[in-house]
Amino acid sequence: MERIWLVNLSLIFLINLNLLSQDKIKQKREELNQLRREIKVLEDKIKQAQKEEKITLELIDDYEKKDNLLRKLIAELKRQIKENEKTINHLQNEIYKSENEIQTLKEQYAGYVKALYKHGRTHDLELILTARSINQMLIRTVYLKKFSEHRKRTIDSIYTMQVRLKEQKDELELALLKQKELVAEKEKEEMNLVTSIKEKKEILARIRKDKQNLQVQLERRKKAIKELEAVIARLIEEEKRIKQKEEKARKIEIPKVEGNFAKLRGKLPWPVDDGKIINHFGEQIHPVLKTVTLNYGVDIAVPEDSPVKAVADGVVSKIFWLPSFENLIIITHDGGFRTVYANLSDIFVNEGETVKSGQVIGKSGDSVEGSIVHFEIWYERQQQNPEIWLSKR
The missing domain is CATH 2.70.70.10 (Glucose Permease (Domain IIA))
Structure with missing residues (x-):
């Protein structure tokens, strides 16, 4: 009973933790989107200035502001990648623990099935009938009933743990997918920063001659x-x-x-x-x-x-x-x-x-x-x- 209660409590904790994680992810996503919106405003301003051939110091200011935002965006992506790595490691550890617990429960149940096959139900009846007193008979009857209930709980625990394991594996797959997306985003923004710095250098070279x-x-x-x-x-x-x-x-x-x-x-x-x-x-x-x-x-x-x-x-x-x-x-x-x-x-x-x-x-x-x-x-x-x-x- 205690094992089932602990498993259910773990599942409730994981659900609540997942809800909190979703809220945090949503907040971080909005922060990233806000940075991208600010970068887009500056990019449009820079493009317009270049289109009108306005090579001014204010244009350099816009490049600098955009580069700062890009660095901030990259830093935030790096932080999220690091946090995601922790989540992935945690999930992998939890999956390992769950698999071990299932294996232990299965071994326990296999031992019971083996004993049942070897001795059969007559063994339980024989145990009761060979009691030396009515009191001992009642004690053995209660014990066998409790043991039967324990076997049922073992089966329920195996099923519950398997459900939990599947949820953990699904969550891990999502975390790995998110990690891949974050790494791709970071690499893209790093390339954007390199391009922006190069453009700024070219503008600076022209300004120095003016x-x-x-x-x-x-x-x-x-x-x-x-x-x-x-x-x-x-x-x-x-x-x-x-x-x-x-x-x-x-x-x-x-x-x-x-x-x-x-x-x-x-x-x-x-x-x-x-x-x-x-x-x-x-x-x-x-x-x-x-x-x-x-x-x-x-x-x-x-x-x-x-x-x-x-x-x-x-x-x-x-x-x-x-x-x-x-x-x-x-x-x-x-x-x-x-x-x-x-x-x-x-x-x-x-x-x-x-x-x-x-x-x-x-x-x-x-x-x-x-x-x-x-x-x-x-x-x-x-x-x-x-x-x-x-x-x-």
Whole structure:
């Protein structure tokens, strides 16, 4: 009886689990579809611009936004593939267990059938009649009845387990089919990303030859610098508010960062393994336009897709996108210091995440200025010259 109850309970659990899984799958599917809709909007916008031959910096922005969405879509597909692998492994283990349980039950029942064939029903009657007392006879009668009921339950258990096994195998077939579809989707979107990056490179090459676009890029950079200043100012104010609340309530936990950033002056590791500074801190003369621009950090020329690393322990305060800076990360360190990493093609960390010195946080991308990583250091609201802080090479 206990075995049947456990089997039925397992079936109820599997049904409820399956319903929850279906809801989760539906939600994930909607998230993927929403990403695809956003990508389609940008693709249509890009096609229209190309049709009208509008080769502008805004077109590059659209490519960058589309590529970011494609990377997000691919990352989500990878997560779903990983989750599905767990489901497949779980189902395979459950099928193995079910097959073993059925085999055990069948062996038990085969033993009973063999005994019945050898001794027949007369053995049961003989057992009752040879009882030494009425009391023993009653006990043996009850025992044989219970044993008969147990045999029936064994047969019922075998049938129930076989039904469960079939359901598990059907579910496994669906999971394997879904896995095949997910892998195909991921490969397709990866190809789309490769194509998009190639198209973007071709557009960038044309823009770099256009002085008018270069002038627009300088204006965009100036605007982006002001936006970055505003973001850092907001982060400082938010940090102050959190500290004030902590002092009042003593309940809010602020991520603690070990180390002392100020002591790293002149010894700070570089954010990239290889690279050369092509645009220095402060006023710079544009090589083509010959105009004076202000650089609040340094631009390091690197091979495209180079790993970008955190230069010190810290907490990721902000991840966002800005025209001319593209994908950008701000990391807060101890003592009021912050570092900025821009012109990234991909990001591997999340806001609020604690990072260690040397941890890869993203990879470099291509831009109007070429394949560079833009790096800044701030103390409160004051820009620091990164070359004074970075270790000598």
